[in-house]
Structures are given as structure tokens and as C-alpha cells.
Amino acid sequence: MTLFCKQCNSRRLPEYHQAEKATLWLCTKCKNFTDIDDLIIREQTNEEREEVKRKEKEFAESTNFPSGKLNRRKGVN
Ligand SMILES: [Zn+2]
Numbered sequence: 864m865t866l867f868c869k870q871c872n873s874r875r876l877p878e879y880h881q882a883e884k885a886t887l888w889l890c891t892k893c894k895n896f897t898d899i900d901d902l903i904i905r906e907q908t909n910e911e912r913e914e915v916k917r918k919e920k921e922f923a924e925s926t927n928f929p930s931g932k933l934n935r936r937k938g939v940n
Contacts, residue, residue: 865888865897865899865900865901866888868890868892868893869901870890870893871890871892871893873890873891873892873893875888875889875890875897876888876889876891877889878896880896883904885898885899886899887904889907894906894907894912895907
């Protein structure tokens with residue numbers, strides 16, 4: 864079953880991928896994508912991991928009330 868990971872039984876998240884032109888299922892624990900037939904397509908790339916982190920951060924920032932405690936590191940890449 865695609866909804867749950869074969870390896871760790873975690874829930875997989877469907878995500879549309881432009882490159883593959885298909886919905887791939889991501890296991891956030893194993894960091895890999897499977898197709899609808901539960902075949903592992905590839906691992907999640909660093910780029911995609913960073914993108915997820917960035918989105919989470921954005922989401923956290925948009926749901927938090929602005930506070931003076933928010934320290935933004937500037938010039939750190
Ligand atoms: Zn897994």
C-alpha cells in the first residue's frame with residue numbers, strides 16, 4: 864500500500880513532481896519517493912530537503928505573531 868512506507872510503516876505524503884510528471888509518495892523518515900505502484904523511484908535530494916525546511920520555516924513564521932525575540936541571522940548562507 865502506497866499510503867504507508869514498506870520499510871518503516873510511516874505515512875507517505877503524495878507530492879506532484881513536475882520532473883517526473885507524476886505524483887510521487889514521499890516517506891519523510893526514509894527520505895525516498897515511490898510511485899503509485901510502491902516502487903522506489905529515487906531518494907529525496909538535498910535540494911528538496913532544504914525546500915521542505917524552508918517551507919516549514921515560512922509556515923512557522925507566518926503562523927507566529929511577530930515578536931522581538933525573533934533573531935534573524937543575516938549574511939549566513
Ligand atoms: Zn519509510
